[in-house]
Ligand SMILES: Nc1ncnc2c1ncn2[C@@H]1O[C@H](COP(=O)(O)OP(=O)(O)OP(=O)(O)O)[C@@H](O)[C@H]1O
């Protein structure tokens with residue numbers, strides 16, 4: 001679905017943000033990208049729908065080259081991006097109009113639009129706020145509206161660039177659940193950039209970036225088994241993984257590849273029963 005081939009990118013000031021990055025993302029995959037501040041995650045995210053074009057290399061979306069001007073509108077229809085700050089993504093004064101803004105620009109006819117807006121609001125649990133003023137909503141609610149705006153365009157790929165970063169734990173969990181649901185139920189391909197390592201648990205694949213390059217790639221279980229390497233590039237492991245490492249170091253219990261507190265406690269209970 002998304003193919004990044006030997007992409008390098010430098011900003012106008014000469015700052016090199018991506019360095020020979022290659023990456024393929026399959027239709028229906030749920031991929032998580034992590035990396036320390038400035039490692040190139042957002043730059044890569046903007047490559048996925050042509051907001052930025054590679055300085056070297058190429059990016060294709062469903063076979064369409066993002067550098068091809070004639071494909072730009074089709075690519076924007078296919079790939080929706082939700083950013084970190086919900087306030088920057090609100091453009092109108094009524095929720096319903098805000099959700100309709102994107103598809104309107106893509107030329108979706110009004111009658112089809114009304115149905116799509118209703119469905120999108122329902123998918124994010126915000127149908128009762130259709131006539132509300134977006135600026136009166138909480139951060140989490142605004143972020144749901146931003147996601148609904150993307151859904152109304154019926155994208156095949158949803159990119160979330162630290163879309164939960166400004167939310168409280170509950171708001172974060174809600175958004176994560178909505179995104180998981182969209183991936184599982186509607187088969188939408190998801191690329192989620194996050195600084196919360198525990199959000200990567202349960203995704204199909206993790207991509208770890210460092211200084212503009214991909215330095216690790218694999219299932220969350222595989223990546224989190226390399227805790228020391230992650231810490232060496234300024235990252236962390238989820239709390240349950242850290243605890244699991246300590247328990248193993250202290251020779252208390254070997255909890256395998258437990259990544260959540262639930263898995264960890266089940267594993268500890270089992271080993272206690274054995275002894
Ligand atoms: N508009 C810009 N102009 C010049 N340099 C930029 C610009 N945006 C990003 N950079 C530089 O490119 C590099 C990668 O930035 P990018 O925003 O892609 O990183 P990131 O991984 O998303 O970081 P963060 O976790 O802080 O969001 C950094 O060195 C950054 O300073």
Ligand SMILES: [Mg+2]
Pocket residue numbers: 041042043161162
């Ligand atoms: Mg970023």
